[in-house]
Amino acid sequence: MNTTIEDPPYLRVVDLKVRFDTDDGQVRAVEGVNFTVRKGQTLGIVGESGSGKSVTSLSIMGLHDARRTRISGEIHLGGRQLVGMPEPALRKLRGSDMAMIFQDPLSALHPYYTVGKQLVEAYQVHHPDASRAEARKRAVDMLGRVGIPQPDRRFSSYPHEFSGGMRQRVMIAMALMNDPALLIADEPTTALDVTVQAQILDLLEDLQREFNSAVILITHDMGVVAQVADDVLVMYAGRVIEYGTVEQVLREAHHPYTWGLLASIPSLHGDAEVDLKPIKGNPPSLINVPTGCAFHPRCAYALVPGACVDVVPDLLELSSRNGHKVACHLPESRRVRTYEEDIAHVGVAQ
Amino acid sequence: MLRFVVMRLLRAVSVLIVTSVVTFSMFFALPADPALALCGKSCDTTKYERVKHTLGLDEPLVNQYGDYMKGIFVGRDLSAIAGGKFCEAPCLGYSFEQGELVTDALKRTYPITLSLIIPAFILYLTFGIGLGVLAALKRGRAMDKFAVGLSLVGASSQIFTIGFILVFIFLVTLRISPPPSYTPLTEDPLKWASGLWMGWVALGFVSMAIHTRLSRAQMLETLSEDFVRTARAKGLSMRKVYGKHALRAALTPMVTQGGLEIGTLLGGAVITETTTSVNGVGSLAVAAARSGDLAVVMATVLISAVFVVGFVIIVDVLYAVIDPRVKLS
Ligand SMILES: Nc1ncnc2c1ncn2[C@@H]1O[C@H](COP(=O)(O)OP(=O)(O)O)[C@@H](O)[C@H]1O
Ligand code: SF4
Ligand SMILES: [Mg+2]
Numbered sequence: 056m057n058t059t060i061e062d063p064p065y066l067r068v069v070d071l072k073v074r075f076d077t078d079d080g081q082v083r084a085v086e087g088v089n090f091t092v093r094k095g096q097t098l099g100i101v102g103e104s105g106s107g108k109s110v111t112s113l114s115i116m117g118l119h120d121a122r123r124t125r126i127s128g129e130i131h132l133g134g135r136q137l138v139g140m141p142e143p144a145l146r147k148l149r150g151s152d153m154a155m156i157f158q159d160p161l162s163a164l165h166p167y168y169t170v171g172k173q174l175v176e177a178y179q180v181h182h183p184d185a186s187r188a189e190a191r192k193r194a195v196d197m198l199g200r201v202g203i204p205q206p207d208r209r210f211s212s213y214p215h216e217f218s219g220g221m222r223q224r225v226m227i228a229m230a231l232m233n234d235p236a237l238l239i240a241d242e243p244t245t246a247l248d249v250t251v252q253a254q255i256l257d258l259l260e261d262l263q264r265e266f267n268s269a270v271i272l273i274t275h276d277m278g279v280v281a282q283v284a285d286d287v288l289v290m291y292a293g294r295v296i297e298y299g300t301v302e303q304v305l306r307e308a309h310h311p312y313t314w315g316l317l318a319s320i321p322s323l324h325g326d327a328e329v330d331l332k333p334i335k336g337n338p339p340s341l342i343n344v345p346t347g348c349a350f351h352p353r354c355a356y357a358l359v360p361g362a363c364v365d366v367v368p369d370l371l372e373l374s375s376r377n378g379h380k381v382a383c384h385l386p387e388s389r390r391v392r393t394y395e396e397d398i399a400h401v402g403v404a405q
Numbered sequence: 406m407l408r409f410v411v412m413r414l415l416r417a418v419s420v421l422i423v424t425s426v427v428t429f430s431m432f433f434a435l436p437a438d439p440a441l442a443l444c445g446k447s448c449d450t451t452k453y454e455r456v457k458h459t460l461g462l463d464e465p466l467v468n469q470y471g472d473y474m475k476g477i478f479v480g481r482d483l484s485a486i487a488g489g490k491f492c493e494a495p496c497l498g499y500s501f502e503q504g505e506l507v508t509d510a511l512k513r514t515y516p517i518t519l520s521l522i523i524p525a526f527i528l529y530l531t532f533g534i535g536l537g538v539l540a541a542l543k544r545g546r547a548m549d550k551f552a553v554g555l556s557l558v559g560a561s562s563q564i565f566t567i568g569f570i571l572v573f574i575f576l577v578t579l580r581i582s583p584p585p586s587y588t589p590l591t592e593d594p595l596k597w598a599s600g601l602w603m604g605w606v607a608l609g610f611v612s613m614a615i616h617t618r619l620s621r622a623q624m625l626e627t628l629s630e631d632f633v634r635t636a637r638a639k640g641l642s643m644r645k646v647y648g649k650h651a652l653r654a655a656l657t658p659m660v661t662q663g664g665l666e667i668g669t670l671l672g673g674a675v676i677t678e679t680t681t682s683v684n685g686v687g688s689l690a691v692a693a694a695r696s697g698d699l700a701v702v703m704a705t706v707l708i709s710a711v712f713v714v715g716f717v718i719i720v721d722v723l724y725a726v727i728d729p730r731v732k733l734s
Contacts, residue, residue, distance in 0.1 A: 118637055150640035162631040166730055167653055177639045213729040229639070 063134075064091035065269040066115070066237055071128035071138075073110050073119070073293075080342045084110040086293040087128070089370075092269040092286075094236060097260075099284030099301070100273045101316060105338045107293040108273045112239045115271075116155050117145045133236060151181040154230035158242040160222035164214035170225045171210035174198070177232040197228040201258060220251035227258065234266060241273045256283050277320045281305055289313050292339055292349035295370055299379035309373065309381040309390045311354050314398045348384065356385055356393065406725070413721055417714040424710040425703070429470050432699050439697055443501050459485045473498065473703070497707075498700030502693060507704045510689060517587050518678065518685030520597065521604050522670045529609030530663055533616025534656065540617065541624035542647065552617055559614020568607035575603065587683055604683055612666070620659060627655040657727055661720050668716030672709035 073085040085107045092098045100108050113119055115130055117137060130137040132153060137145065157163040165173060174194035179185060185193075191210070198206035201224040214222055223243060230238060240259060244252035260283055263270050272283055280287055280301065287304040289297040289312065297310040308314055315334035336353040339345055345352055347364040357363040362384040370382040383390065440457040441448070457463050461472060475481060476496035483492040483499050483506075490506065492499070497507035540552035575582035586600040627633065628651055636650040678687030686705060693701035725731045 116638055118634060146640050146642065148640070149638055155638045157631055157635065159631060163635045165632040165636070165650055165654070167657065167728065169729075176641070180640045180645075215730050226635075229635075 062093055064093045065133055066092040066271075067129070067131040068111075068115070069129040069131070071111065071114060071130065072126070073107070073114050074125045076123050076125070077342075082341045083344060084293050084341050085114065086344075088288075088290070088293075088295050090286075090288050090295070090298065092237070092271060094269050095263070095267045096285045097263060097270040097272055097283055098286045098288060099280035100271060100288045100290060101275060101277060101280055102290035103275055103316075103334070103338050105341070106290040107341070108275075108290055109241055110293075111290075112155065112241050112271060112273060115237075115239065116149060116153060117142075118149075118155075147181075150177055150230075150235070151233040152235055153237040153239065154233070154235035156223070156226050156230050156238070156240040156243050159246045160219065160226045161214060161246075163226060164222065166214060169211050169213055170198075170217070170229075171195075171212075174210075174225075174229050174232060177229050181233045193232065194228075197232055198225070201225070201228045201231075201262070202254075203228070218251075219247050220255060223247060223251075223255055224258065227255075227262070231262060231266065235268060237269045237271070238263070239271045239273070242275070243272070244279065245274070245276075252279075253282075259283065277305070277316050281320070289316070292344050293341055294349065294367075294382065295380075296350070296382045297380065298370065299377075303377070303379040307379070307391075308394060308398065309379070309387070310383050311356050311385075312350050314394065315353075317398065348382075358384060409725065410718075410722060413718045417718055420714050421707065421710055425474070425707055426470070428703055428706045429473070430466070432697075432702060433466060439501055439699055442697065497704040500693070500698050500701045502696045502698040502701065503689075507700045510701065511686065511704060511708070514684070514686045514689045516589060516685075517683055518671070518687065520587065520590060520601055521608065521678065521683050521685060522667075524598075524601070525605040525608040526663075526667050526670060528605055529613035530616060532609075533613040534620040534659060536613075537617040537620030537622075538624050538652065538655070540621045541628065544625065549621075552621065556614040556617040556621075559610050560618070562611060564607050564611060567610045568603065571603045571606060585683060587685075601683070616659075616662075619662065620655065623658060624651065624655045627651045630654065657724075660723055660727065664716050664720035664723065668713040671712040671716075 068088060068090050071085055071088045072083075075082040075084060088107075088111060090098060100111065102108055110119075114126055115132070115137065117140070119126065121142075126138055128138060132148065135148075137148070164170065171191070171194055174197065175187070175190040178190040178193050182190070195206045195210055198209060203209050203221060203224055209217075214225070217225060223246075227243075238259075243259070244255050247255060256279060259270065259272070262268075272279070274280060284301045287297075287299060287301050288295055289304065289310065291312050297304055297308065297313045304313060305317065308317055312334070319333045334353060339349055339352070347362065347366055348354070348357070348368050351357040351359065351363040354363065362368075366384070368382040368384050370380045373379045373381065374387060381390070385393075440453060440460055440462050443460070444453050444456045454463070461469055464472075472481065476492060476494070476498065478494055480494040481492045481496045481498075483496070484490060486499050486501075492506055492508075495508065497511070499505075500507050500510050503510045536552045536555070540549040543549050572585075576584055582603065583596075583599050585603055588596040588600055590597045630651075632654070633646060633651050636646045641650075678685050686708075689701060690705040692698070693705065
């Protein structure tokens with residue numbers, strides 16, 4: 056990494072709120088999220104499905120339907136504020152300064168165009184003066200770079216002619232066509248086989264080192280975070296409930312929800328079937344979020360009746376002031392004790 | 406690809422053979438008797454037998470069928486009945502009712518039918534799909550409400566009703582349109598169009614409504630597809646996102662729909678003509694069925710089948726060309 060501590064973060068998200076107006080009521084998908092990502096750094100965003108991870112990333116890319124979405128807060132990308140930026144200006148940044156990879160590469164690629172055509176198009180939007188030959192050369196180079204064998208020949212293949220893993224490589228190649236400084240990967244390995252997952256994660260790590268980009272990796276799998284992230288943001292019901300470096304969040308987790316996620320990592324347990332403890336219950340609907348701490352109906356440590364039911368906990372830095380932040384009403388000492396006694400022995404610390 | 410086309414053609418031919426056999430046998434199961442009809446008023450047994458012999462109706466059914474099929478491919482000597490003419494291939498027989506070769510009757514009537522159906526098809530497809538796509542892009546706004554409303558009206562009306570309303574408004578009340586009539590396109594395009602336009606609208610309105618609804622639904626579904634989001638994430642302009650990525654995917658299934666429809670429309674000319682008062686192939690076929698004019702019935706049924714089967718093949722092949730995921734087998 057050739058960044059220094061003094062570099063300002065390439066992406067800075069401040070108090071981001073995203074709400075959707077629907078027929079059933081207002082969905083409060085993201086409720087005041089803050090984080091930063093530097094170039095060369097990977098932020099892992101974790102949380103069960105429905106916690107607002109994708110909504111957050113689509114807000115950064117400006118891909119929500121403006122007519123039914125209310126976005127407030129600030130998103131600074133390389134010093135430019137994206138919230139409220141006019142569409143034509145935002146469009147210039149999409150695919151060039153920031154790019155995104157989606158979960159299911161089969162549905163994310165156009166079924167009727169060859170991958171070559173789709174890659175060339177991605178290059179030409181942002182290089183209108185480039186010749187077709189240049190764009191083609193760049194596309195073939197990128198296909199080779201992401202590990203597609205015989206890229207020259209595969210250039211003319213259709214997405215359905217690739218395997219799942221190869222398709223995701225194509226998506227990655229397409230996202231990197233214009234050297235984006237920010238790459239968002241939204242569950243890039245969820246739809247893939249376990250063996251292929253690891254290869255794709257390795258590839259992303261390699262490419263990040265090579266291109267020195269800022270990366271946001273979204274996943275619901277703590278194991279993936281453990282493998283690639285520098286920082287971790289844990290989301291629940293549209294809020295950040297824990298935020299810190301990967302060591303802090305995985306080895307000294309402070310939030311009961313994070314504990315639940317850690318206890319359900321299959322790959323780090325050795326024998327997957329034995330120890331797996333998914334968190335009981337389901338994430339709440341974001342139209343009717345529980346009062347107080349949104350996690351309280353599922354939390355084994357909730358103070359009921361009490362603060363957990365009545366007051367939304369703030370995301371506060373720990374007393375050690377090392378940047379590790381947690382949103383929970385339990386006293387810090389109690390959390391440390393509980394983690395050490397009940398959680399650490401099944402967690403990543405092993 | 407070639408193998409695929411050949412296989413489809415073989416299958417089509419077998420369908421056509423079955424159709425011809427079934428039509429042929431059905432006709433003889435019916436109480437119609439062309440010999441009696443031709444024999445005339447002063448008919449006695451000997452004359453009747455002679456007419457029957459001339460027509461070949463005393464031959465076994467299999468031979469008659471054989472002669473008919475032979476006529477299609479190499480022509481046939483019909484001089485005894487068709488006024489001294491040799492009936493060139495493709496010979497479809499002689500129509501006693503019309504007093505001419507069936508091929509001549511078809512040459513006379515098909516241009517009329519095609520003039521009615523093809524413009525109607527093109528118009529309703531263009532307007533139907535255009536309106537549906539526009540409605541999807543302007544979802545929830547005035548344009549969308551208009552399109553949805555219009556398609557509701559269309560879906561709940563009948564060709565008859567529309568035809569009647571058009572005649573009442575434009576012919577009777579406003580007097581700005583000539584009555585429905587047929588003038589060959591080559592003779593006077595303006596007259597051709599003004600005589601047929603009410604037929605086109607009456608015929609196309611209901612189908613347009615269906616296509617508006619279909620393409621609106623199709624387009625809405627496509628707009629929520631991941632690859633459309635990918636296209637936006639690349640930084641493409643909305644024009645490109647819609648025009649190049651969404652439309653391509655939304656309209657491809659419509660090819661099937663449209664192709665099968667034109668086949669059915671041409672095949673089903675009977676219905677469309679009687680409701681739009683133009684005397685083309687449909688009227689010819691109806692008259693033939695009423696009077697037991699075997700040759701015309703056979704010909705119209707077979708040609709309808711050729712249209713339907715032909716367009717099924719065209720759609721199959723076209724689909725394999727435009728959708729790379731279709732495996733040719
Ligand atoms: N366009 C939208 N309109 C209404 N609700 C939405 C929309 N997009 C997402 N949501 C809702 O917002 C919540 C968070 O979704 P999402 O960010 O996709 O979750 P995840 O963390 O699994 O990525 C979900 O409850 C989802 O139903
Ligand atoms: S605030 Fe209360 S309910 Fe929420 S996680 Fe902490 S202890 Fe559990
Ligand atoms: Mg998601």
